[in-house]
Amino acid sequence: MRFVPVTCEQRERMLASIGVPSVDALFAPIPDEARLGRPIALPDGLSEVELAAELEALAAQDVSGLVSFAGGGCYDHYVPAIVDAGGSKPAFCTAYPPYQPEVSQGTLQAIYEYQSMVCALTGMDVANASVYDGATALAEAALMAARVTRRERVVVSGAVHPEWREVLRTYARGGTIEVVEMPVFDGVTDLDALGGLAEGAAAVIVASPNFFGCIEDVRAACACAHDAGALAVVAVNPIMLGVMEGPGALGADIVVGEGQPLGNPVSFGGPGLGIFAAREQFLRQMPGRIVGRTVDVDGRPGFVLTMQTREQHIRREKATSNICSNHSLNALAAAVYLAAVGSRGLAGIARACLAKARYLHDALLQTGRFEPFSSAPFAHEFALRYLGDVASMQAALLKRGYLAGVDAGRIDDGLARVVIFAVTEKRTKAQIDAFVEEVASL
Amino acid sequence: MSEVAARRDLGRLIFETGAPESACVEPPELDVPDVDPASAFGDAVRQSPLMLPHVTEGEIARHYERLARLNFGVDTGFYPLGSCTMKHNPKIAERACRLDGFAGIHPYQPEETVQGALRLMHGLQEALAELSGLPAVTLQPAAGAHGELAGLLVIRAYHESRGDARRRVLIPDSAHGTNPATVAMCGYEVTQVPSDERGGVDVAALRDALGPDVAAIMLTNPNTLGLFDENVMEVTRLVHEAGALAYYDGANLNAIMGKVRPGDMGFDAVHINLHKTFGTPHGGGGPGAGPVCVTQALAEFLPDPVVAKEGDRFSFVRPARSIGRLRSFSGNFGVLVRAYAYIRGVGGDGLAEVSEQAVLSANYLMARLKGVYDLPYDRSCMHEFVLSAARLRRAHGVRTLDIAKRLLDFGVHPPTVYFPLIVDEALMIEPTETESLETLDAFADAMLAIAREAERDPELLHGAPYTTPVRRLDEARAVKEPDLAWRPRTPDAHEEA
Numbered sequence: 001m002r003f004v005p006v007t008c009e010q011r012e013r014m015l016a017s018i019g020v021p022s023v024d025a026l027f028a029p030i031p032d033e034a035r036l037g038r039p040i041a042l043p044d045g046l047s048e049v050e051l052a053a054e055l056e057a058l059a060a061q062d063v064s065g066l067v068s069f070a071g072g073g074c075y076d077h078y079v080p081a082i083v084d085a086g087g088s089k090p091a092f093c094t095a096y097p098p099y100q101p102e103v104s105q106g107t108l109q110a111i112y113e114y115q116s117m118v119c120a121l122t123g124m125d126v127a128n129a130s131v132y133d134g135a136t137a138l139a140e141a142a143l144m145a146a147r148v149t150r151r152e153r154v155v156v157s158g159a160v161h162p163e164w165r166e167v168l169r170t171y172a173r174g175g176t177i178e179v180v181e182m183p184v185f186d187g188v189t190d191l192d193a194l195g196g197l198a199e200g201a202a203a204v205i206v207a208s209p210n211f212f213g214c215i216e217d218v219r220a221a222c223a224c225a226h227d228a229g230a231l232a233v234v235a236v237n238p239i240m241l242g243v244m245e246g247p248g249a250l251g252a253d254i255v256v257g258e259g260q261p262l263g264n265p266v267s268f269g270g271p272g273l274g275i276f277a278a279r280e281q282f283l284r285q286m287p288g289r290i291v292g293r294t295v296d297v298d299g300r301p302g303f304v305l306t307m308q309t310r311e312q313h314i315r316r317e318k319a320t321s322n323i324c325s326n327h328s329l330n331a332l333a334a335a336v337y338l339a340a341v342g343s344r345g346l347a348g349i350a351r352a353c354l355a356k357a358r359y360l361h362d363a364l365l366q367t368g369r370f371e372p373f374s375s376a377p378f379a380h381e382f383a384l385r386y387l388g389d390v391a392s393m394q395a396a397l398l399k400r401g402y403l404a405g406v407d408a409g410r411i412d413d414g415l416a417r418v419v420i421f422a423v424t425e426k427r428t429k430a431q432i433d434a435f436v437e438e439v440a441s442l
Numbered sequence: 443m444s445e446v447a448a449r450r451d452l453g454r455l456i457f458e459t460g461a462p463e464s465a466c467v468e469p470p471e472l473d474v475p476d477v478d479p480a481s482a483f484g485d486a487v488r489q490s491p492l493m494l495p496h497v498t499e500g501e502i503a504r505h506y507e508r509l510a511r512l513n514f515g516v517d518t519g520f521y522p523l524g525s526c527t528m529k530h531n532p533k534i535a536e537r538a539c540r541l542d543g544f545a546g547i548h549p550y551q552p553e554e555t556v557q558g559a560l561r562l563m564h565g566l567q568e569a570l571a572e573l574s575g576l577p578a579v580t581l582q583p584a585a586g587a588h589g590e591l592a593g594l595l596v597i598r599a600y601h602e603s604r605g606d607a608r609r610r611v612l613i614p615d616s617a618h619g620t621n622p623a624t625v626a627m628c629g630y631e632v633t634q635v636p637s638d639e640r641g642g643v644d645v646a647a648l649r650d651a652l653g654p655d656v657a658a659i660m661l662t663n664p665n666t667l668g669l670f671d672e673n674v675m676e677v678t679r680l681v682h683e684a685g686a687l688a689y690y691d692g693a694n695l696n697a698i699m700g701k702v703r704p705g706d707m708g709f710d711a712v713h714i715n716l717h718k719t720f721g722t723p724h725g726g727g728g729p730g731a732g733p734v735c736v737t738q739a740l741a742e743f744l745p746d747p748v749v750a751k752e753g754d755r756f757s758f759v760r761p762a763r764s765i766g767r768l769r770s771f772s773g774n775f776g777v778l779v780r781a782y783a784y785i786r787g788v789g790g791d792g793l794a795e796v797s798e799q800a801v802l803s804a805n806y807l808m809a810r811l812k813g814v815y816d817l818p819y820d821r822s823c824m825h826e827f828v829l830s831a832a833r834l835r836r837a838h839g840v841r842t843l844d845i846a847k848r849l850l851d852f853g854v855h856p857p858t859v860y861f862p863l864i865v866d867e868a869l870m871i872e873p874t875e876t877e878s879l880e881t882l883d884a885f886a887d888a889m890l891a892i893a894r895e896a897e898r899d900p901e902l903l904h905g906a907p908y909t910t911p912v913r914r915l916d917e918a919r920a921v922k923e924p925d926l927a928w929r930p931r932t933p934d935a936h937e938e939a
């Protein structure tokens with residue numbers, strides 16, 4: 001495929017007007033010793049027909065269309081048709097950051113609305129235009145808390161997704177923060193053990209629902225954080241906020257989350273959407289772009305990127321983050337999704353996930369193949385301990401068309417035999433019943 | 443008519459559309475016993491009312507169609523935003539990433555069920571290794587800046603593994619803001635290195651800045667002036683002699699494919715912005731992807747995971763002394779699919795042509811504009827070039843911002859402005875290879891016409907733009923009276939409760 005419209009004859013004219021004999025002359029500054037001196041060793045290009053066939057063949061090597069009970073931070077929710085229709089328009093897709101607001105009102109207003117919806121969901125005052133994913137949002141929150149409190153130690157619950165905790169530790173390699181983990185008891189953060197750990201900390205970080213799907217006592221965790229002068233950081237699942245209280249009302253200072261469930265496909269885990277919101281008093285320490293509403297010279301309403309003195313292109317090494325490109329298009333999909341489902345729809349979807357998760361949970365326990373992992377209440381996802389070999393159970397069910405949960409032992413060595421099941425509104429009772437029957441027959 | 447419609451409801455929010463009882467998507471009928479959230483969650487159940495929009499599908503369709511009409515993308519018109527590489531985004535790539543075998547697979551599926559995805563990722567790793575001249579690749583970083591973080595943490599881990607604590611990173615004064623910001627996130631200090639009179643790294647200053655506490659240099663080449671640093675081999679040699687490593691910001695890789703590779707210039711680590719060089723859409727600000735390629739010596743420190751091939755089977759592996767994960771799962775897969783499609787479609791021969799044409803088009807525009815606008819470094823450029831409006835400012839009081847705004851009236855997206863910081867009143871112009879000569883000429887004509895307007899009628903430019911849906915926006919007010927989220931005007935009664 002070729003996307004170059006300039007013709008050979010035009011090339012010659014362009015060279016003549018530049019005053020060089022050949023295109024090669026323009027590359028003269030490249031030192032000889034470094035030159036490649038051979039063609040690029042990649043296959044020649046393909047026609048669109050050939051390329052389409054190759055890509056379809058690759059995609060066909062993957063097994064899709066499974067009846068999925070897998071979550072673990074990436075969820076198989078229904079994506080309404082309007083999300084793709086509204087969110088993938090070329091005028092959104094092929095634009096860059098709205099640095100020229102006069103011709104970027106579409107992106108800017110959509111992001112302002114997204115920020116508004118995130119604030120509504122989380123109960124926070126301000127939200128940014130997105131960061132990369134939930135895990136990086138969590139790491140950015142820890143760095144922000146360290147700046148706000150001028151402290152270094154962040155205390156993260158051991159019930160936060162293991163990959164998110166690992167990302168936090170990777171971000172800590174620069175030495176700007178130190179990460180300490182809170183123990184887990186019965187599937188939830190052991191808040192009794194928190195007191196001492198929180199002392200002198202920059203942040204206390206919990207997720208609710210947590211990695212095991214369990215609901216944490218967010219109010220108590222926030223109170224512990226505040227008693228110790230730390231910020232309370234809470235990670236959420238945005239769908240469950242349809243029926244769960246926004247952490248803002250429970251005392252959180254920063255709320256982060258993975259926004260993929262809002263209208264974005266599972267797509268092998270990326271791109272996701274990093275939700276990031278905070279109390280207004282911390283606005284100037286927030287990472288990432290923020291859109292504000294203002295007026296133009298004629299008094300017409302309009303939107304701009306604002307509070308930019310926090311950002312790398314102005315503040316350089318003193319910036320609140322190095323983030324430049326974010327996940328704007330995923331934020332747009334989330335906004336279209338939330339507009340499409342509305343408050344009642346989101347509550348209904350969350351409630352359906354809750355009811356179906358409970359139904360599957362009880363039915364799986366009845367098979368006698370599992371034992372409980374936790375007695376804490378759970379939302380759309382739950383953990384059970386399998387009484388056999390998890391890998392062979394999952395392999396057998398895969399053959400029958402099921403993704404039988406997430407093998408937590410594969411993600412965290414300490415969680416051998418723990419399987420985490422997620423149930424979205426897409427799963428029907430018939431599918432759940434059939435799945436449970438297969439499990440029972442193993 | 444449609445333009446009129448788009449402008450009529452300017453600023454009207456989706457929250458202000460529709461009736462309270464309207465809805466678009468209803469949840470399915472519950473087919474299992476209901477569970478009362480209050481009994482399940484106790485204290486954690488939602489009590490505050492949730493204020494999301496309530497609109498029909500038709501209203502959503504019109505709302506976003508209206509917003510789209512207020513936007514400017516590459517599909518709208520010429521978008522010479524320097525450093526950002528706003529080239530055409532192939533449509534086949536958009537279709538490919540939506541194939542069910544790509545969009546519908548879960549990151550925790552067993553590896554034997556995602557061999558197509560892993561094969562694609564492995565193929566992309568190999569292509570990037572060939573183009574960068576560096577053998578080991580991670581596809582994990584979500585953007586260029588995230589790649590910088592990965593690369594610098596890898597470099598840090600490498601030094602630490604040798605018991606070699608180093609503290610500073612050198613950065614040229616022309617560098618992109620993400621470079622120094624990344625250095626700070628990695629716990630290093632920035633030492634700025636000045637540019638010489640040809641726009642490259644001042645080698646004498648570099649010698650002075652180097653020392654046993656320098657961990658790395660971060661360099662963009664061609665740099666943000668669009669100039670190829672002729673001393674690059676000496677720069678990387680000096681850096682290595684000081685025991686430091688050389689990091690290459692690959693935002694401008696699109697200029698040199700088929701000509702020279704970062705690895706062959708002596709760099710140890712490079713990030714590549716797939717959303718620039720490989721035509722994946724910028725999405726109004728992302729998502730992109732910022733894979734990192736490194737030398738064999740750094741390979742064992744790469745983030746977890748990388749894709750390995752054994753016989754005919756592909757799998758994720760954790761490098762031996764990995765710095766760990768930088769994000770959840772393995773990468774911005776949807777973006778990786780698009781970049782892979784681009785590379786396969788265009789091919790090795792086509793990629794070389796991409797760089798040649800990008801450089802030719804930039805030099806052509808530069809030749810057409812340099813007499814009228816100042817060219818601070820008068821030498822042939824690579825894929826972009828930086829002009830200065832300093833003279834117009836002194837003579838007529840017209841600033842770069844005015845020129846940028848006036849371009850909007852010509853139906854063109856303005857270049858990058860006020861960057862790089864070392865050029866006064868900078869206009870950074872990157873035409874890309876996917877623009878026709880006609881488009882390039884129309885842009886040059888517009889720039890020349892604006893320069894004439896600046897002489898004759900500077901006020902005209904101060905007031906521009908005139909034809910856009912909104913005109914200049916009050917940014918000071920946006921900062922002074924922050925309005926960052928819509929809130930219902932009449933707070934609901936239970937909100938206090």
Ligand SMILES: Cc1ncc(COP(=O)(O)O)c(C=O)c1O
Pocket residue numbers: 323324325525526585586587588618620621662666691693694715730731732
């Ligand atoms: C030279 C340079 N370096 C780094 C970046 C950062 O890339 P990203 O926006 O993908 O994080 C950019 C992009 O704007 C750039 O132009």
